[in-house]
Structure formats: structure tokens, C-alpha cells
Amino acid sequence: MIRVLVVDDSTFMRNALVALLEQDPDIKVAATARDGQEALKKAAELDVDIVTLDVEMPRLDGLSTLQELMRTNPLPVIMVSSLTESGAETTLKAMEQGALDFIPKTMSNDRDRFGVELRRKVKAVARKKTIIKMKYRRINHIVPPVVPRPPSQPADYVQTPCRGPRDLVVIGVSTGGPPVVQKVLAALPADIPACILIAQHMPAAFTGPFAKRLDSVCKISVSEAENGDKFKNGHAYVCPGGKHIGVRMRGPLPEVVVTEEPRKALYKPTVNVLMETAGRAMGRRTLGVMLTGMGSDGCDGAKVLREKGGCLIAQSEASCVVYGMPKAVVDAGLANLILDAEDIAKAIIATVKG
Known part of the structure; x- marks a missing residue:
């Protein structure tokens, strides 16, 4: 109870x-x-x-x-x-x-x-x-009893390297996400040679303040995404709540798509749209990151991303508030790496730079 x-x-x-x-x-x-x-x-x-x-x-x-x-x-x-x-x-x-x-x-x-x-x-x-x-x-400096820490990954899970360079990072996140997103982005250098797109399950009134807060504490620049935004290295775009974020090619160049379709999606934004469109548009140039969250949103899109040559990092169970979305991609065999939250930024930097 x-x-x-x-x-x-x-x-x-x-x-x-x-x-x-x-x-x-x-x-x-x-x-x-x-x-x-x-x-x-x-x-x-x-x-x-x-x-x-x-x-x-x-x-x-x-x-x-x-x-x-x-x-x-x-x-x-x-x-x-x-x-x-x-x-x-x-x-x-x-x-x-x-x-x-x-x-x-x-x-x-x-x-x-x-x-x-x-x-x-x-x-x-x-x-x-x-x-x-x-x-x-x-x-608070109170010594707790010793409790074994759960392993970061299943004992039988085979990790494979995320080889780069890759110039697009797509992040899917839900419950417990804002502090983890901040931890990851704040550890990235201003000159990281990649653009970052974020689909965080969050109401429309929250995504603007969330982007501003991230921009104020990170070395990279962060803004709420608008349809047609151009990819910029060292810049992260947060999807507006109630809409979806994705990627399309405008001639030889990628750009940000912000759309209300699919209107019937359970989550707005849905991580599936971000992962799938990034995979189809940019394939092996893409690094996906699945962070804490309930449910399995993003798993279908992650499958497309991996099929098109993309790489995927999943947050470990031990460091998640809710081990739902990362678990779904781990159970489906889609995660190249399973990492604690504090190790994800380092892996992003290494993969992006190749």
C-alpha cells in the first residue's frame, strides 16, 4: 500500500x-x-x-x-x-x-x-x-547503511561502441527528466560539433521556461524550437509542449520540423517522431539518447534510427527516476550503450567527435 x-x-x-x-x-x-x-x-x-x-x-x-x-x-x-x-x-x-x-x-x-x-x-x-x-x-552528511547499488546494465547485455563522428544528437525524455537533461547539457562544451534536439514530455507553458533555464546554465545555447530552425553546432532545441519535433532535409541541409501531426499521438511531443525522422533524414550521422521516463515512447522510432545506422545510448536503471522508456529500448536490443546519467555527456562528446 x-x-x-x-x-x-x-x-x-x-x-x-x-x-x-x-x-x-x-x-x-x-x-x-x-x-x-x-x-x-x-x-x-x-x-x-x-x-x-x-x-x-x-x-x-x-x-x-x-x-x-x-x-x-x-x-x-x-x-x-x-x-x-x-x-x-x-x-x-x-x-x-x-x-x-x-x-x-x-x-x-x-x-x-x-x-x-x-x-x-x-x-x-x-x-x-x-x-x-x-x-x-x-x-546532509548522515552516514546511511550500506546497500548494494544495482548494476548499470543487465548482466547479459552486450554493449557495442557508438562510433562517430555524428553531428545530430536527439534526446527523448519524460518523468524525472528536467534535472537529468540539465546535467547532461551543462557538461557539454560550447563548441561541440553537433546540433541537439530534445523531446521532453512537458506542457506547453513549461517548455519555454525550461529552455530559458537551460540556456542560462549551459555553455551551449538552448532555445525553444520553431518550425524551420536551421541546425547549428553547439545549440539545443527544446520541442514546444503540445507539438512534435523532427528532422527534414531542405536540399542537402537538415532543418528542424515543429508540427502538430500526428494529432492523435498519446504524448506531445512524442519521442517516436523525433527518433524516426532523425533516423530517416540523417541515418548514421545521428546519436539517439533515451533518458528516464514512464512507458515505451520512442522505442518504435529508435528501431528506425538503428536500422538507418544511428547509434543509441540508454540511461541506466540505477540512475533513472522511472526506468520505462530506456528499459523499452534495452529490452528490444536497440541500445548500443547503457550508462549512468553522469556518464552520458562524456559519451556524447566522444561519439560526436569520433
Whole structure:
């Protein structure tokens, strides 16, 4: 049974979250809290597995509550965010400071879809309770008990080198992705001889602030993609939420495609479109990277990318928030390399430069 602490200053929202969560027999709301101070008290008193945390609250806001929680009683946290620009920026900061995922409040306009997504995220993220406690004990200089670290790759998985040079890097990512994308991009040199395209499952209001945040902390330049953008070395394009990003050839030169098709795709952006179009347009010039995320989006596209001579790196289970999308390509035998998050940038640099 997953025990949840629901934190929100709105009585209506608290009641809605409780009702939606408890539709799953494996989830129990252990308590609710109206603000950050009450949340910290109840988190200390109760044995809960995960916290859903409102971003904007009186007395102690979501970000301050998160910081104190990770200092005193680290737990998996999902931020429940408004879709304002300030809400997006605060949510991205929260993920840098320990929150594992977020869900936009405006999804509650479609109650059934919101409930399905909320329960799915809670069940996926709650599994990280032990890892979160170990990580923040280390950060807070509390010596944890020794627990064997899971291997980065399956024992029977044969890795094959990603040989270069390759001048296009395509990244697919979902749950738990923003901090990992930032870690990878921030480690790349400004003069890396490749263009980077990113399909991150994220609402439209978040992708602009996400791109700006990356641009401010990375040596490479980062922007939200627009249809027809030209490929530039040392530049990363983030797909706008609600649309798809891909590659097409304009004569001998590749360019960025931003489109609403396929409209019926489960995810917008879908990683499948990015991986498949990159493979078809640029083949062996492409390096694919599959990062943390639920489900298997990107696996079909990765198959095309590999068939056309592309190379693929998958993030390891040990370093993923949710080992779904990388697992799908590993299980399908499509990953050339399986690497921990901190080793991916080094592998990108080596492969791109050949």
C-alpha cells in the first residue's frame, strides 16, 4: 500500500486529489495538509511514502517546504503546479532541488485523465523512497547503511561502441527528466560539433521556461524550437509542449520540423517522431539518447534510427527516476550503450567527435 500526504491550500483541490488517488486500491491518503508548515509536521509524524506538494501556498510555499523536507525527512515528491510562467519556473527549480515529477493543475479540467496520470505518477515515483532517503542522507552528511547499488546494465547485455563522428544528437525524455537533461547539457562544451534536439514530455507553458533555464546554465545555447530552425553546432532545441519535433532535409541541409501531426499521438511531443525522422533524414550521422521516463515512447522510432545506422545510448536503471522508456529500448536490443546519467555527456562528446 502506498501512503500519500496531500498538501494544498485549496480545500477543493485537497478533496479532489484524495478522491482521485483513492480510486486505486493500492493507494491510501494517510493525511492532508493546508500549508507547508502543517505538511512538515505531518511528514515527521506519519509513515508516508510520497508527498504531493502544491507550489503556491501561504505561510510556507512549496519550494521552501521541499527544501526543508529534503533536509529533515527526505521523501519522493510530486509538485502540483499551476501553468503560469512563475509556476513553471518554480516547478523547474523544485525538480532541481529534489522533486521527482510534477503534474499541472489545469489537467484537472479533464478529471478522468488527470486522475489516471496522477495515480500513474504516484505509483511510479513512490518506488524511489529508499533511494531518496539514501541520497539526501549523504547530501546532509548522515552516514546511511550500506546497500548494494544495482548494476548499470543487465548482466547479459552486450554493449557495442557508438562510433562517430555524428553531428545530430536527439534526446527523448519524460518523468524525472528536467534535472537529468540539465546535467547532461551543462557538461557539454560550447563548441561541440553537433546540433541537439530534445523531446521532453512537458506542457506547453513549461517548455519555454525550461529552455530559458537551460540556456542560462549551459555553455551551449538552448532555445525553444520553431518550425524551420536551421541546425547549428553547439545549440539545443527544446520541442514546444503540445507539438512534435523532427528532422527534414531542405536540399542537402537538415532543418528542424515543429508540427502538430500526428494529432492523435498519446504524448506531445512524442519521442517516436523525433527518433524516426532523425533516423530517416540523417541515418548514421545521428546519436539517439533515451533518458528516464514512464512507458515505451520512442522505442518504435529508435528501431528506425538503428536500422538507418544511428547509434543509441540508454540511461541506466540505477540512475533513472522511472526506468520505462530506456528499459523499452534495452529490452528490444536497440541500445548500443547503457550508462549512468553522469556518464552520458562524456559519451556524447566522444561519439560526436569520433
